[in-house]
Each structure stands twice: as structure tokens, then as C-alpha cells.
Amino acid sequence: MSAHFSVSNAAEVDMRLGTWLDLLVTWNAKHDLTAARSEGELLDLMLADAYALSAHLPEGARVVDIGSGAGAPGLPLALIRPDLKVTLVEPLAKRVSFLRTVVGAVGRIDIQLHRGKAADVASSPTKWDIALSRATFSPAEWLACGKTLVDPDQGSIWVLLAREEPPVLEGVELRDTLTYEWPNQGRARRAVRYAPVKAA
Numbered sequence: 001m002s003a004h005f006s007v008s009n010a011a012e013v014d015m016r017l018g019t020w021l022d023l024l025v026t027w028n029a030k031h032d033l034t035a036a037r038s039e040g041e042l043l044d045l046m047l048a049d050a051y052a053l054s055a056h057l058p059e060g061a062r063v064v065d066i067g068s069g070a071g072a073p074g075l076p077l078a079l080i081r082p083d084l085k086v087t088l089v090e091p092l093a094k095r096v097s098f099l100r101t102v103v104g105a106v107g108r109i110d111i112q113l114h115r116g117k118a119a120d121v122a123s124s125p126t127k128w129d130i131a132l133s134r135a136t137f138s139p140a141e142w143l144a145c146g147k148t149l150v151d152p153d154q155g156s157i158w159v160l161l162a163r164e165e166p167p168v169l170e171g172v173e174l175r176d177t178l179t180y181e182w183p184n185q186g187r188a189r190r191a192v193r194y195a196p197v198k199a200a
């Protein structure tokens, strides 16, 4: 898959990411949004997967992130790649309030927030170009769920992995694998892209 996107103003992106992370640290004192125990761990957890994916998504793609929690990876992706049309799906009210606060603070009200579960959006007719999720389902469960969310003609499901083997599912095929590290902790990561198999 080739990536086409405009490079946005890096200082502006950094400022918006900084606003999100500052709010996260403040809210985390009361609301259990992240288990990160150091600044390096927080930066890895919140930013590294989004940066790895950011160079590999087509321009203007409709992206859904299921189980966004404090935002990763969908929110930083939206901030790094303002051309993407991002929807964050999260069932817990406090987390949705946090995400709403961030979206307002960074002036990105185009980022859609949906309070609900994966099953709620899967049952709607809306389909996305890219489906993402991290630390919400097992890789196999996520691949099966993601398949129901994407456009069968042009959609992709990304599965984010640590040491697990990439899942296998009938009706989707593995198309790309990115390997990278969370820089501060040196943890090996893989992001694997699947696409629905087109009927012959």
C-alpha cells in the first residue's frame, strides 16, 4: 500500500500532542487513564504505535479506533495526520469526557467520538477504510471484529502485536507487516495489515 499525505506543521503537531499528554497526566491523577510509570513509558505507550502507522495510511482515510481509552492509537494518529477522518469508540463515560476535553483543547472537533462498544458500531451501516484497536481484544478477536467494520472493497484492519503470532482468519489476507520498537523501552512491536479477500 502506498501512502500519500501532506506533511503537516511539525511544531503544531508537537504542541497538540503535548496538550493531550499534559491533560492525560492531570486527569490520570483522578481517573485511571494509563498505567504508565515513567515519562518514557508514557511516551512509548501513547505515541510509538501511532507514529509507526502514520506513514502507512492513505490520504484522507476514514479511520476507526475501537476501545480508545485515553486515546492511543487513534487520537495521536489524528493529530499527526490531520487529513485522516478519525472516529474514536469508547464505552466508558469518563474516558469519553476526557477525549472530548482533549478534542476541544486541541481544536480538532472533526475527530468523532462515539460512546459505545465495538458491537454498536459494527451493527451500523457505516464502514471505514481503516480499523484499529489496541489492548482491547485478543488479536484473533480483533481481526474478526475489524473485518465487520471495514469497507470490503478497500478497507484494512491493522492488528498491533507484541510477541504474539499474527492471527489467521478466513476471508481476510495478510498484506503488510511493519516492525519497529517502542524507543524508550526497546520493546519489539509489529503492526500487521489485513484486507478482506475479494470474492472471485
Ligand SMILES: C[S@@+](CC[C@H](N)C(=O)[O-])C[C@H]1O[C@@H](n2cnc3c(N)ncnc32)[C@H](O)[C@@H]1O
Pocket: 066, 067, 068, 069, 070, 071, 072, 073, 089, 090, 091, 092, 095, 116, 117, 118, 119, 133, 134, 135, 136
Ligand atoms: C486496556 S484499554 C486500552 C486503551 C487504548 N486503546 C490503549 O491501548 O491505551 C481498553 C479500552 O477498551 C474499552 N473497551 C472494552 N471493551 C470494549 C468493547 N467491546 N468495545 C469498545 N471498547 C471497549 C475499555 O473501556 C478501555 O477503555
